[in-house]
Amino acid sequence: MSDPTRILRSLTHHHGKETTMTHHTTALFSPRLLPEHAMAVARLVCDDPDRDWRRARAHLTRHGLGDARTPPTGATAPTRGDIDALIRRLQHLEAEDCLAYLATCDIPDATHLMWAAACHDNRIVADFATDVLVDAWFIGHRVTTTEVDAFVDAHRDEFLLPKTSAVRDHLMALVRGAGLLATNGTVPTVTLSTGLRHLLTTTDFHTLLYFPTPYHLIFSSPIDASDGQPPTPPHAS
Secondary structure (H helix, E strand, O other): OOHHHHHHHHHHHHOOOOOOOOOEOOOOOOOOOOHHHHHHHHHHHHOOOOOOHHHHHHHHHHHOOOOOOOOOOOOOOOOHHHHHHHHHHHHHHHHOOOHHHHHHOOHHHHHHHHHHHHHHHEHHHHHHHHHHHHHHHHHOOOOOHHHHHHHHHHOHHHHOOOOHHHHHHHHHHHHHHOOOOOOOOOOOOOOOOHHHHHHHHHHOHHHHHHOOOOHHHOOOOOOOOOOOOOOOOHHHO
16 A cells, blocks of 8 residues: 555544445446536436435436537447446445535536546446556655556456456556646546535545645645645655
């Protein structure tokens, strides 16, 4: 476990936000976050006083994605698998009381929330975020396909993974869709909005592990002096 991951996990105990996360464990996952579609579905569910997900799924089957914007020219329409993953990820957000926020936020916040939801939904994505993506960002290192393949191979037995290249392509598409990986393999620093940062620090502190963001931009209140101030990555200063 890297220093940044260890530090943040220790801080979850300090802030009393230790949570139990559930993960969908299928080997492959949708490589699309679909933030605009997610916002439309979130509005649909929030308008239902019962928050009945079966009703929402039935509505989607009959009427599509309602007020979600038309995909850009050349974009592929969401598949059934994409929609199933979307609903499942949104249910993770509902469990953390983030659904109402998603229904009214902007696209960047929606994208970050759906990335967090994808991590909660699938353990291989969560482990990739903390063990590869955030680690590479912390030391200013580029993520290479060789490293991604090695990560997938190391988890093959644990997650019953299919062909390495398929999982790698899904992971790379997902993190690039979240804006967390440049085409040259560098991991950009992400600055979460004030509203989203407050939401995550008060609902599920663990989610912050999945973002390459300086620690001094995470905390809205001083950290107890007994724990010390988490370091800022040298290349981000």
